[in-house]
Amino acid sequence: MSPSSSPSAQVVWLHPEAPPKPAEGAPCNGCGLCCLAEPCPVGVLVSRRRTGACAALRWSDGEGRYLCGMVSDPGGVTGLRNPWLVRAIGAWARRSIAAGVGCDARLDAEMPPR
Numbered sequence: 001m002s003p004s005s006s007p008s009a010q011v012v013w014l015h016p017e018a019p020p021k022p023a024e025g026a027p028c029n030g031c032g033l034c035c036l037a038e039p040c041p042v043g044v045l046v047s048r049r050r051t052g053a054c055a056a057l058r059w060s061d062g063e064g065r066y067l068c069g070m071v072s073d074p075g076g077v078t079g080l081r082n083p084w085l086v087r088a089i090g091a092w093a094r095r096s097i098a099a100g101v102g103c104d105a106r107l108d109a110e111m112p113p114r
Helices: 033-037 041-047 074-078 083-096
Strands: 057-060 065-068
Touching (some): 041 083, 074 083
């Protein structure tokens, strides 16, 4: 294959302590790979882009994993302070991203060559 016809690989940089990507259908463990590769529909609204890492993705040192900021801290992501609105947005985001349903990222994570 010539270089122009070879498939291109997307490179995303994960936090060094991020857990490995779970198998498709397994519970989300916060590896962050899907959100770093591209924003989901909620992330498109928040990030105002359809490619690249989601602006709502947050690393949690305490939990040692990535979190969706629209679920864990919607007020921090949006700047909104009204408590009932922030709770409603968080609930909407949880439902929209199917939080707790399982990994749906059809991505393969590979370590870079040394």
